[in-house]
Amino acid sequence: MDVPQQVDLSPGENEPFWELDETPELVQKRRSQGRIIFDRFVRHRGAIVGFFFLTVLFLFCFLGPLFWRLDPDLIPNDVITSRFTAPDAAHPFGTDWIARDELARALAGGRISLLVALTSMAGAIILGVGIGSFAGFYGGIIDNLLMRFTDVYLAVPLYLLLFVLSATFTDGSPKSVVILISIFGWTYAARLVRGEYLAHREREYVLAARAIGAKNLSLMFRHILPNVAGPIIVNATLLIGSNVILESVLSYFGFGIKAPNPSWGNMVADGQGYFDQAPWLVFVPALLIFLTVLSVNIVGDGLRDALDPHMTER
């Protein structure tokens, strides 16, 4: 029988010699948790569109005044003739009943509405996480007390309460509206966080952390909090949307941001009266509210998918 010739598999003199433990196909591309989440988020087309729109909106509202020089409060001298102009080249969103540029007003209103929404979301989340984490981690009496406290807040109809309180306590400035909205917006986050902490404190990694001597506060915020961050982030994003609506409703009814501060809500209220002559005065702020909340919700959806509990991927 013919013995087949032995093939020489050793690398030649000029060929690269692969290290035994690092052939290219076997080296795993290392992605951090953050990178994995980002990749999953990017797969969601709607979320990307929504995110893009929100970025554009934010840039317009906050950097817009650098490019669009018209002053939102400026009442020009020819107010009688230039009021109620339909959208045209000089005024892309038209002018209102005292000839103020609507685009500038929309941007200014956007600034205030978005700022109020963001800061009240931040306040609500901080309060919610603070209360929920203690309630969920310690359980027992602390949990009971904190949750009954939360129930009190949840039991009262929100809008009525806000109307009454804002009539008495606010002065139409954004700061007071932010405080008002955030002290009522934390309840859902608190419940959510409490549920997550109740579940996670039984997990083995918490036991292992206790076994090396970690203190309770460290366990709560260094160990467990990063693991429950997913639902909190989603809730925070959706809270922005609902805060925009909440602030707009308050301002619409005259309780939130009051004149002369512009806000999308009070712009709609003011524009209603002139709907026949100048429908754009209602449509512009209303559409902006709609698109903002829609994008925020879609982004929140995308985040929820990306931050799925079964985060670990190989």
Place this chain on the structure above:
Amino acid sequence: MGKYLLEIQELKTYFKTKAGRVRAVDGISFSVLPGEKVALVGESGCGKSVTALSIMRLIDQPPGEYANGSIWFDGQDLLELPESALRKIRGGQIGMIFQDPMTCLNPTMTVANQIAEGLKIHLKLSGKQAHQRAISLLEQVGIPDAAARGNAYPHQFSGGMRQRVMIAIALACNPKLLIADEPTTALDVTVQAQILELINGVCSNFGTALILITHDLGVVASMIDRVVVMYAGKVVETAPTEELFTNPRHPYTLGLLASIPRLDEARTDELKTIEGAPPNLLNPPAGCPFMPRCVFARNICRTLPPLDPLAGQEAHLKACWVDVTDPQEQLYAENRRQARLENVKALTKEAAALQTIEEQ
């Protein structure tokens, strides 16, 4: 208290449930010398893990309670210490390796950070120093390319690597005692040997005492100095390894050793088992817990036998009234065993017959 590193005396850990009090650990006592390697052996549910958690006082107090006993560690009773003092001991003086490395590592912290945490708490190292020491620990436990791997997350490691990381975490602060709760159960066989070798090596190098909880007697034989056999929350026998394997004196130990299939036995022999099941820990019977399944059982076994040393051998203790080396006892036991086997065969025949009748 003087010469022992850890001395457990009559420890009782019960759990309050709706159905009653589960007596998971019901009066166990054993000791560990500094640098000694002790194994806690027993079947599932005999209280080994609860013992380990009790030593570190990690049992949640509302359902669990330390009904009795004391755990003397380095001259202090761990059950009496305040929580702040105990936190210094956990991780600093006693380290623990858990069973399942996949769930015991925090998925959102890098491996080096998890190791460094213990260092920061107990040795008060700065962030940078702790990180450096963490990387060197990773090297010591055999993680290749430790400097880069230290910044990876647990999900990027395989099972064996994760267990090595857990070992690094447990040993970071050079504890005097290491408790390993079935460290190799979740791993495949080739990795098991490596992990055990690693544990053995570090314990020998650093002089750390070891309590290895396992139900694998093969593991015990290879690296352990002394074995403590547990059953239904009680210690039934304890002896140096050689002594236990060559001269077992408790019927349960006999049963355990006999149940291991041997290479030199005929393949067609039936596997020997211990008939029956462990008792319900809600209402354990008074007296020896093994009595219902024991072939050596006598009337006297209805009272609990004390854990006493054998005549002339201080190191070998057993909790049994019967001397299993006595040929008469062995004859009696053999007869009982045959009788039981007949019984079981008859019952299975009956059951099979009933089933065929039903089918027809």
